[in-house]
Amino acid sequence: MDVVVVGAGIAGLSCARALTDGGARVRVVERGRVAGGRLASKRYDGRYADIGAAYFVADDPDFAALATSWQSRGLARPWTDTLRVFPGDEPTTGPVRWAAPGGLRSLAVDLAEGLDVHLSTPLDAVPDDADAVVLAMPGPQALRLSPPPGIAEAARAQTWQAVIAAVLTYPSRQWGELKGAFVNGHPDLATVFDDGDRRGDGAPVLVAHSTPALAAQHLEHPEAAGPILAAAVAEVLSLTDRPEVQVHRWTYAQPEPADVPYVAGGRVWLCGDAFGKPRVQTAWLSGRAVAQALLG
Ligand SMILES: Cc1cc2nc3c(=O)[nH]c(=O)nc-3n(C[C@H](O)[C@H](O)[C@H](O)COP(=O)(O)OP(=O)(O)OC[C@H]3O[C@@H](n4cnc5c(N)ncnc54)[C@H](O)[C@@H]3O)c2cc1C
Numbered sequence: 631m632d633v634v635v636v637g638a639g640i641a642g643l644s645c646a647r648a649l650t651d652g653g654a655r656v657r658v659v660e661r662g663r664v665a666g667g668r669l670a671s672k673r674y675d676g677r678y679a680d681i682g683a684a685y686f687v688a689d690d691p692d693f694a695a696l697a698t699s700w701q702s703r704g705l706a707r708p709w710t711d712t713l714r715v716f717p718g719d720e721p722t723t724g725p726v727r728w729a730a731p732g733g734l735r736s737l738a739v740d741l742a743e744g745l746d747v748h749l750s751t752p753l754d755a756v757p758d759d760a761d762a763v764v765l766a767m768p769g770p771q772a773l774r775l776s777p778p779p780g781i782a783e784a785a786r787a788q789t790w791q792a793v794i795a796a797v798l799t800y801p802s803r804q805w806g807e808l809k810g811a812f813v814n815g816h817p818d819l820a821t822v823f824d825d826g827d828r829r830g831d832g833a834p835v836l837v838a839h840s841t842p843a844l845a846a847q848h849l850e851h852p853e854a855a856g857p858i859l860a861a862a863v864a865e866v867l868s869l870t871d872r873p874e875v876q877v878h879r880w881t882y883a884q885p886e887p888a889d890v891p892y893v894a895g896g897r898v899w900l901c902g903d904a905f906g907k908p909r910v911q912t913a914w915l916s917g918r919a920v921a922q923a924l925l926g
Pocket of ligand 1: 640661752
């Protein structure tokens with residue numbers, strides 16, 4: 631069986647890995663210069679910061695086994711089960727959040743190892759030279775490839791919100807024990823994470839994620855959201871130093887969850903984090919579920 635997987639985010643890579651392990655011939659095609667998609671680490675002044683997913687949770691046994699494998703090879707580590715909630719600065723305890731010392735994208739690079747991945751290769755149509763084509767990406771991006779009607783309908787049914795991430799580099803660490811925080815009810819700021827702590831290098835770097843409302847206002851010129859996010863972080867954490875600010879726009883950041891693991895229409899399949907709670911683990915499971923269905 632020849633399969634083309636379009637998208638080298640965690641869903642596409644999980645799908646491609648499972649298909650390859652099952653004996654299929656798989657080509658992965660990715661428009662970006664690097665693999666990972668929203669499992670994203672970008673280099674600023676020689677240091678990687680996690681600008682997409684902030685961490686991952688591994689409560690599925692198979693994904694937990696992968697996390698343990700990453701841990702045994704020094705690629706990932708359990709980071710924290712406690713984050714803060716503002717206003718009020720209360721701690722909230724939940725599942726263990728995992729982080730990656732080399733940046734979360736290093737986990738995508740690990741999954742891509744040994745696969746036939748073609749980077750910097752944007753597709754504008756569903757390839758016709760394969761027995762199956764897996765579109766492992768947000769529905770609105772899949773629509774640009776003019777997929778068959780069943781897939782197009784499912785893709786159109788997805789609802790996505792944008793997020794702008796701001797990487798804030800300070801002269802020094804002013805914030806003590808933070809890990810990260812959910813900021814409730816703020817018009818501009820949704821979360822802020824201590825990138826130096828999660829990466830383990832102690833760098834004075836915070837990553838702030840905007841509310842969908844702020845992102846929607848600044849989709850055309852996301853850099854204008856940078857100072858707004860820096861001011862919001864200063865207000866919430868009582869910081870006085872001015873940071874250097876870099877921003878990244880995620881037009882399709884967060885989907886409304888669907889309750890099926892993927893959709894199929896003829897030889898075309900659509901998977902990703904829209905198929906369940908929008909999380910790294912969901913994307914991995916969705917991609918693998920497509921592979922299992924194809925192999926089955
Ligand atoms: C700001 C932010 C914060 C988040 N925080 C968390 C968190 O804390 N914990 C958590 O678990 N999850 C979090 N997530 C969600 C998590 O990042 C996603 O669930 C997961 O990475 C999605 O993976 P995916 O493979 O489904 O999609 P993507 O990562 O979006 O991968 C899709 C890939 O397809 C490629 N592609 C698209 N169109 C084409 C084309 N035409 N041709 C070729 N390639 C194409 C894209 O370039 C991309 O690489 C966050 C996401 C964002 C944006």
